[in-house]
Amino acid sequence: MRNFDAKIKADLHTHTHYSDGYHTPEELIIRAKEAGLSYLAITDHDNVDAIEEAIEIGKAHSIEIIPGVEISAEHKGRETHILAYYFDYKNEELLDYLQNFRKERMKRAIKIVEKLNELDVPLQLEDVLSRVKGNASIGRPHIAIALAEGNFVNSYYDSFSKYIGDDKPAYVKKPNISSREAIKLINRCGGLSFIAHPGKSLRNNNTLFELIEFGIDGIEVIHPSHNESDIDYFKDITSQYFLLESGGSDFHGGRINDVSILGRFYTTEQNLAAMKNRLFAA
Numbered sequence: 001m002r003n004f005d006a007k008i009k010a011d012l013h014t015h016t017h018y019s020d021g022y023h024t025p026e027e028l029i030i031r032a033k034e035a036g037l038s039y040l041a042i043t044d045h046d047n048v049d050a051i052e053e054a055i056e057i058g059k060a061h062s063i064e065i066i067p068g069v070e071i072s073a074e075h076k077g078r079e080t081h082i083l084a085y086y087f088d089y090k091n092e093e094l095l096d097y098l099q100n101f102r103k104e105r106m107k108r109a110i111k112i113v114e115k116l117n118e119l120d121v122p123l124q125l126e127d128v129l130s131r132v133k134g135n136a137s138i139g140r141p142h143i144a145i146a147l148a149e150g151n152f153v154n155s156y157y158d159s160f161s162k163y164i165g166d167d168k169p170a171y172v173k174k175p176n177i178s179s180r181e182a183i184k185l186i187n188r189c190g191g192l193s194f195i196a197h198p199g200k201s202l203r204n205n206n207t208l209f210e211l212i213e214f215g216i217d218g219i220e221v222i223h224p225s226h227n228e229s230d231i232d233y234f235k236d237i238t239s240q241y242f243l244l245e246s247g248g249s250d251f252h253g254g255r256i257n258d259v260s261i262l263g264r265f266y267t268t269e270q271n272l273a274a275m276k277n278r279l280f281a282a
């Protein structure tokens, strides 16, 4: 077996302005390179538009871009984020699905603004839309920033705790695909599926084991929301169930989190090689 270089870092979870990230793919890639990363997956929420552009830019900066996406899904009413890698990002079924889901995201953003207006928060839809790039996935973070910058709340986080967090008065659910269907769709596109940031809520939880039964390929073991005990727990699960391990920073940039997170949360060259082996074994 070949030796792996333990110093090689792969960040398999980042966002750009094609969803709720702050940076363009090029700005993100430059920051990733400066942070010492050799591999980078851009995993925008429900959007693959960064990938082709990023692969080209990556070549110029000697950083390998891995095709990725973070799909908003749900299982038994609970939202689960499914990360996909190495899939055919030009697959028409996938592109149609994502395009339609972004339309649903837009309808939901309009409903959230209406609810805010009913709650006497005079946020204008335009204040939100002006922060969203063309065909990007509009999400609650865009609304949270608009609320904070319009001084309707004291901070980005207050937007969630007062208004738009899950079950708060201006919250509106997205019509998510089921996790089972998301995993199948990723399979049909030739990719690998991972449970994103399972965290405390999926420890010893049936949802975790049901997603494994549905055929998930791996678990995101390394994530800023995981402590040492979470990491040990999910690592054990991956070895017990012969699953792959991934990891990343979930970097969004701008107001959501700062650049210092890049280079600190990553997976190894060995785990990346295991992913590639599984693809070729399939």
Ligand code: AMP
Residues within 6 Å of the ligand: 045, 072, 138, 139, 140, 141, 157, 160, 161, 165, 166, 174
């Ligand atoms: P959406 O996909 O539009 O429902 O937005 C979900 C995103 O909003 C998550 O990926 C987080 O980045 C952010 N978010 C959700 N809840 C909170 C919260 N309570 N505090 C801060 N950010 C949150």
Ligand code: FE
Residues within 6 Å of the ligand: 015, 020, 045, 141, 252
């Ligand atoms: Fe996000």
Ligand code: FE
Residues within 6 Å of the ligand: 070, 081, 196, 197
């Ligand atoms: Fe997520």
Ligand code: ZN
Residues within 6 Å of the ligand: 013, 015, 070, 250
């Ligand atoms: Zn993410």
